[in-house]
Amino acid sequence: MNPPVATASQPLALREFHAFEAHGARFLYMVPSAGIFRMDGPSVAILDALQLGPQGAESLIEELSSDYPLEQIVETIEELTEIRAIGDVNAPKQQVPNDLPPEGFPLTTMVLNVTNKCNLACTYCYEYGEDKIVDTKYGDAPKFMSEQTAEESVEFLLAESRGQEVAHLTFFGGETLLNFPVLQQTVAYARRRAAEEGKRIEFSLTTNATLLRPEIIEWLADNQIGVTISIDGPKEVQDGLRVFHNGKGTYDVVQPKIKELLRVHRTRPIGARVTLTQKNMDVLEIFRHLTEDMGFWEVGLAPVTTQDQRDYAITPEGKDSMLSQFEVLAQEWLQCALRDEHHGFSNVKDTLEEIHKGVSKAYGCGAGLGLMGVATDGDVALCHRFAGSPEHKIGSVTEGIDRDVQNKFLEDHHIASKTDCHTCWARPICSGGCYHEAHVQYGESSHANLHYCTWVRSWTHTCLEIYGALAEKNPKFLERFDA
Amino acid sequence: MKHLKGINQKAARIEAYVQYEAAQARATELDVVALETPKPPHEEDGPHFPLGCSLVFFPGWEADQQGGTAGLCQPVERDLFDCHLSCFWPAHVPDQLNHSPDWTGNCASAQKDWRKLDLIFP
Numbered sequence: 088m089n090p091p092v093a094t095a096s097q098p099l100a101l102r103e104f105h106a107f108e109a110h111g112a113r114f115l116y117m118v119p120s121a122g123i124f125r126m127d128g129p130s131v132a133i134l135d136a137l138q139l140g141p142q143g144a145e146s147l148i149e150e151l152s153s154d155y156p157l158e159q160i161v162e163t164i165e166e167l168t169e170i171r172a173i174g175d176v177n178a179p180k181q182q183v184p185n186d187l188p189p190e191g192f193p194l195t196t197m198v199l200n201v202t203n204k205c206n207l208a209c210t211y212c213y214e215y216g217e218d219k220i221v222d223t224k225y226g227d228a229p230k231f232m233s234e235q236t237a238e239e240s241v242e243f244l245l246a247e248s249r250g251q252e253v254a255h256l257t258f259f260g261g262e263t264l265l266n267f268p269v270l271q272q273t274v275a276y277a278r279r280r281a282a283e284e285g286k287r288i289e290f291s292l293t294t295n296a297t298l299l300r301p302e303i304i305e306w307l308a309d310n311q312i313g314v315t316i317s318i319d320g321p322k323e324v325q326d327g328l329r330v331f332h333n334g335k336g337t338y339d340v341v342q343p344k345i346k347e348l349l350r351v352h353r354t355r356p357i358g359a360r361v362t363l364t365q366k367n368m369d370v371l372e373i374f375r376h377l378t379e380d381m382g383f384w385e386v387g388l389a390p391v392t393t394q395d396q397r398d399y400a401i402t403p404e405g406k407d408s409m410l411s412q413f414e415v416l417a418q419e420w421l422q423c424a425l426r427d428e429h430h431g432f433s434n435v436k437d438t439l440e441e442i443h444k445g446v447s448k449a450y451g452c453g454a455g456l457g458l459m460g461v462a463t464d465g466d467v468a469l470c471h472r473f474a475g476s477p478e479h480k481i482g483s484v485t486e487g488i489d490r491d492v493q494n495k496f497l498e499d500h501h502i503a504s505k506t507d508c509h510t511c512w513a514r515p516i517c518s519g520g521c522y523h524e525a526h527v528q529y530g531e532s533s534h535a536n537l538h539y540c541t542w543v544r545s546w547t548h549t550c551l552e553i554y555g556a557l558a559e560k561n562p563k564f565l566e567r568f569d570a
Numbered sequence: 571m572k573h574l575k576g577i578n579q580k581a582a583r584i585e586a587y588v589q590y591e592a593a594q595a596r597a598t599e600l601d602v603v604a605l606e607t608p609k610p611p612h613e614e615d616g617p618h619f620p621l622g623c624s625l626v627f628f629p630g631w632e633a634d635q636q637g638g639t640a641g642l643c644q645p646v647e648r649d650l651f652d653c654h655l656s657c658f659w660p661a662h663v664p665d666q667l668n669h670s671p672d673w674t675g676n677c678a679s680a681q682k683d684w685r686k687l688d689l690i691f692p
Contacts, residue, residue: 114577115574117581117584120580120584121578121580122578122580122581122583122584123576123577123578123580124574124575124576124577124581125574125575126573126574127573127574130573130574159573162572162573163573163574166571166572166573166574167573169571169588169591170574170588442578443579444578444579444580445579445581445583446580447580554577554578555577558577565578569579
């Protein structure tokens with residue numbers, strides 16, 4: 088009940104944030120809140136002064152009083168304190184809270200592995216290649232998901248999506264189109280059941296494009312199914328690692344089929360998904376080929392998930408080269424955005440969306456929470472990359488989620504348990520990264536992906552600069568990310 | 571905020587929160603209020619319940635909320651220390667600052683020792 092006792096003011100010091108510049112303006116990316124603030128003259132001056140070391144408010148005012156009116160300095164100190172950019176030098180560092188998601192968190196995306204067979208034999212494949220975690224060849228799981236399991240999965244999705252009006256169902260493989268009959272039946276079934284429940288389901292699939300036929304393309308278009316094509320680039324790149332079982336390259340087979348798909352399927356944007364390896368690092372050439380020659384609306388590129396000793400694993404120098412090429416594309420993306428034009432480099436768009444919303448993640452991704460993968464036998468795993476792995480099973484579509492297993496997973500994989508991340512400014516966006524990547528690299532899905540920290544921070548910094556530039560020069564463009 | 575401009579959606583939420591906090595802080599300066607309508611700004615989130623004082627309807631000295639006698643309003647020692655120190659409804663106690671600084675010297679625990687408090691004859 089007593090009024091707080093006024094204490095002598097302690098020196099002020101910088102707290103946690105990441106500063107960046109764009110078009111001459113200076114910004115703060117707050118950590119861990121992920122709020123972004125543009126600074127004016129006095130705020131820049133205060134932060135610069137505190138950069139040299141902690142200082143009392145009185146001496147700060149005295150130092151800056153020749154440049155700014157007293158009132159402005161006091162106001163600014165107050166505002167910087169309020170957003171926690173500066174604070175009492177003795178204030179304890181904010182702990183990373185370890186609160187788990189609320190019970191009953193809805194499932195929004197389910198990935199169905201409709202088959203674990205593939206007609207290709209890409210060397211780097213995480214499902215069949217040297218780093219596979221499930222015995223897809225000799226294991227007990229059926230090669231194809233049955234219609235019944237697919238329908239049970241739809242029921243599982245409808246139930247677990249709880250109050251959400253829209254749920255997403257993604258078909259995955261193996262090569263997804265090897266089980267086309269079940270795809271057709273499942274989409275029809277899911278539409279009918281969703282309508283009965285007053286919900287809507289959106290569909291998408293990933294394919295290597297080798298099995299596309301006119302009637303399949305027509306079905307994809309008619310059913311507004313989002314399509315992602317796994318493709319690595321021009322002929323010499325694609326034929327290097329994306330090969331049939333007999334070693335023959337796939338480019339000449341997929342190229343005409345993709346062109347036909349892009350011509351006919353206009354109901355949803357079609358994206359390309361590229362795996363970058365040490366053997367195909369010409370990001371710019373790949374991107375140009377896929378957008379300009381092939382006509383993809385969007386191209387997303389990701390480095391291969393593998394152990395360092397593989398000959399296609401990207402070396403540290405390779406990562407630097409990849410990043411500098413990403414930066415070239417990112418700058419192109421920015422120039423287009425400033426003119427309100429589309430540019431197909433989806434890596435920027437995805438990161439910018441997270442920056443715009445100010446996400447501050449407790450988990451690297453939604454796996455095991457808002458996203459789950461279903462194996463061909465109906466076992467539910469963290470995500471499609473773990474589907475079929477008994478070690479990463481969290482339930483089944485018939486018996487539901489094992490909440491104890493799920494909670495244990497959520498506790499072990501929480502950012503609060505990744506102490507290495509606690510001093511990193513990029514943790515609101517990265518949060519330790521992909522569980523599968525960690526599993527392959529460290530044998531432990533809960534491990535932080537320390538091997539790409541530098542890369543993630545550089546990339547996040549680049550995207551922050553692009554965000555800042557848009558905020559300065561074309562803020563209207565950012566409204567596209569509002570939804 | 572005048573010197574920092576929130577750019578993304580999270581910044582907007584931080585600004586809103588900071589404003590709310592500032593309003594809360596201002597409101598606590600209006601500590602003493604009567605039970606009134608409309609509510610003062612710092613109580614918009616909930617009802618105003620002054621604890622243990624005569625402005626709210628307590629069942630009284632005769633029976634507690636359950637109709638029994640176990641939870642009756644507290645006797646004189648509460649008036650002395652609770653009302654005197656923390657309530658806007660001041661209990662009449664000797665002037666401990668000037669004339670009777672040792673008035674409670676024998677009363678280490680009010681609930682046990684309240685009988686040791688004596689009258690003051692100026």
